[in-house]
Amino acid sequence: MQTVLLAAGEGTRMRPLTAHTPKPMLPVADRPLCAHTADAAIAAGTDELILVIGYEADAVREYFGEEYRGIPVKYATQDQQLGTAHAVRAAREHLDDDFAVLYGDDLYDPASIQELFENAPGITAYRAENPSNYGVLDTDGERVVGVTEKPDSPETNLVSAGACVLPGEAREWLDVEQSERGEYELTDVLDRVFAEYEVSYTELDRWMGVGRPWELLEANEWxxxxxxxxxxxxxxxxxxxxxxxxxxxxxxxxxxxxxxxxxxxxxxxxxxxxxxxxxxxxxxxxxxxxxxxxxxxxxxxxxxxxxxxxxxxxxxxxxxxxxxxxxxxxxxxxxxxxxxxxxxxxxxxxxxxxxxxxxxxxxxxxxxxxxxxxxxxxxxxxxxxxxxxxxxx
Structure with a gap:
C-alpha cells in the first residue's frame, strides 16, 4: 500500500499562523499536524509515503527527509492548489498499485485507518451533527454507491471524511473536468470507483479537520x-x-x-x-x-x-x-x-x-x-x- 499525503496547502483560513509555515506543519503536541496522519498510515501498514507539497515545501522536506520512521518518502509538487484530484494527479508518476489518499490537515483515529487499509477499496465515514455541511454518503448496505454534496435534507448523518483507498486503476481516472468551483475534485474520481468497484466504508471513531486557529487548539487538546x-x-x-x-x-x-x-x-x-x-x-x-x-x-x-x-x-x-x-x-x-x-x-x-x-x-x-x-x-x-x-x- 502506498499513501498519498496531501500537504501542499497554505491554509489561508489559518492566517496569520501560516505566514511562514504551511498549515500541515503547524504543531500538534509533539509533532507537526501532518505527522500524526503519516504515523497513522505507517501504523496501518503503508509501504511508502508520497507527500504532495507546495507552499513552503522545504519545511515538509526537512522534517520527513527521504525516510521517515523506516518508511521511504517521495515527494510530488503541486505548484497551484487546484483541487484534490489535481493534488493526487501530481503524485501519479510515483503510484504503482492500490493507494491511499489522506489529508495532511485532518486528524484520524489510527485504528480506523488500519481498518480502512484492510478493507480496500474503501472510504472513511463519520457521523456528523450537521450533515448538510458535508458530502453525505449514499449507501446500499455496506457498500457506498455515491456521495451527495451538502444536501438540504440529508437522509442520514453518515458523511464522507475524505480519506480513502483507491484501486490502482484510478490512477488513469484523475484527469477529471473542472467543477463549478473551478477545481479538479477527487469526488469525481470516486464516482467512477463507486460505479466499477464494491466500495466499503470505514466509520471513524474520531475525526477532525483542522482549518482554523481554534481547531488547532482542539487538535492539541486531543x-x-x-x-x-x-x-x-x-x-x-x-x-x-x-x-x-x-x-x-x-x-x-x-x-x-x-x-x-x-x-x-x-x-x-x-x-x-x-x-x-x-x-x-x-x-x-x-x-x-x-x-x-x-x-x-x-x-x-x-x-x-x-x-x-x-x-x-x-x-x-x-x-x-x-x-x-x-x-x-x-x-x-x-x-x-x-x-x-x-x-x-x-x-x-x-x-x-x-x-x-x-x-x-x-x-x-x-x-x-x-x-x-x-x-x-x-x-x-x-x-x-x-x-x-x-x-x-
Whole structure:
C-alpha cells in the first residue's frame, strides 16, 4: 500500500499562523499536524509515503527527509492548489498499485485507518451533527454507491471524511473536468470507483479537520490528552507537576512553578520561576515563560517569550513572539456568548465560550498591553505600552 499525503496547502483560513509555515506543519503536541496522519498510515501498514507539497515545501522536506520512521518518502509538487484530484494527479508518476489518499490537515483515529487499509477499496465515514455541511454518503448496505454534496435534507448523518483507498486503476481516472468551483475534485474520481468497484466504508471513531486557529487548539487538546507524563528535563524540587506532564530533555522548570497537565514542555523551553501552566498547553522549543506568568489551554510556538506577570488563556501564539511585561489576554466575553473571530474577512463564531487571541510570528507587544477576545495580530505586529487592542491588526 502506498499513501498519498496531501500537504501542499497554505491554509489561508489559518492566517496569520501560516505566514511562514504551511498549515500541515503547524504543531500538534509533539509533532507537526501532518505527522500524526503519516504515523497513522505507517501504523496501518503503508509501504511508502508520497507527500504532495507546495507552499513552503522545504519545511515538509526537512522534517520527513527521504525516510521517515523506516518508511521511504517521495515527494510530488503541486505548484497551484487546484483541487484534490489535481493534488493526487501530481503524485501519479510515483503510484504503482492500490493507494491511499489522506489529508495532511485532518486528524484520524489510527485504528480506523488500519481498518480502512484492510478493507480496500474503501472510504472513511463519520457521523456528523450537521450533515448538510458535508458530502453525505449514499449507501446500499455496506457498500457506498455515491456521495451527495451538502444536501438540504440529508437522509442520514453518515458523511464522507475524505480519506480513502483507491484501486490502482484510478490512477488513469484523475484527469477529471473542472467543477463549478473551478477545481479538479477527487469526488469525481470516486464516482467512477463507486460505479466499477464494491466500495466499503470505514466509520471513524474520531475525526477532525483542522482549518482554523481554534481547531488547532482542539487538535492539541486531543493529542496532548493522549501523552503519558515523563520528565527528561530539569525540574526543580520546588516545582509541582500535576497530572500528565511531559518535560523534554533540555527543558528547565524553575522553583515555584505549577504545571497541571495535560501539558508538554518541549526541549529548550524555560518556565518560571513562580509560573502557572495549566490546561492542554503546548510550550514549543525554546519558549520562555517568565516570573509570575499564567498560561492556560494554549499553543505557544517555538522561540516565543512570555515574560513577567502576563496572562495568556485559550490562545495560539506563533513563532518568536515577544509579549511585553504584564501583557494580558482577555478570553471571555461579558455576555458569555461564544467568541467570534475574523476568518478571510468574515466574522465567524468559534463556538468557544473561552477563547483568547491569535498572534502571528514575530509580533511584539508593549508592556501593559491588553488584548480582547478573538483579536488577531498579524505577523510582525507591534503594540504600544499601555495599549488596549480591541480589533484585529
Amino acid at each position: 493529542k496532548l490528552a493522549a501523552l503519558d507524563g515523563r520528565v527528561d528535563g530539569d525540574v526543580s524540587e520546588r516545582a509541582e507537576l500535576r497530572g500528565p506532564v511531559v518535560v523534554e530533555e533540555g527543558a528547565h522548570v524553575e522553583p515555584g512553578v505549577v504545571v497541571e497537565g495535560p501539558a508538554l514542555i518541549r526541549a529548550g523551553a524555560h518556565v518560571g520561576p513562580n509560573a502557572y501552566v495549566r490546561g492542554a498547553t503546548l510550550l514549543g522549543e525554546g519558549v520562555r515563560v517568565g516570573n509570575g506568568v499564567e498560561i492556560k489551554n494554549s499553543v505557544v510556538m517555538a522561540g516565543t517569550h512570555v515574560p513577567h506577570l502576563s496572562y495568556v488563556g485559550d490562545s495560539v501564539l506563533g513563532r518568536d513572539v515577544n509579549f511585553g511585561a504584564n501583557t494580558t489576554v482577555a478570553n471571555l466575553r461579558h455576555d458569555d456568548s461564544p467568541v467570534n473571530q475574523t476568518v478571510k474577512g468574515d466574522r465567524v463564531s468559534t463556538g468557544r465560550r473561552k477563547y483568547g487571541v491569535v498572534v502571528g510570528d514575530g509580533t511584539k507587544t508593549g508592556v501593559h498591553t491588553t488584548l480582547y477576545p478573538g483579536v488577531v495580530l498579524d505577523a510582525g505586529t507591534r503594540t504600544e505600552p499601555d495599549e488596549t487592542v480591541a480589533r484585529d491588526r
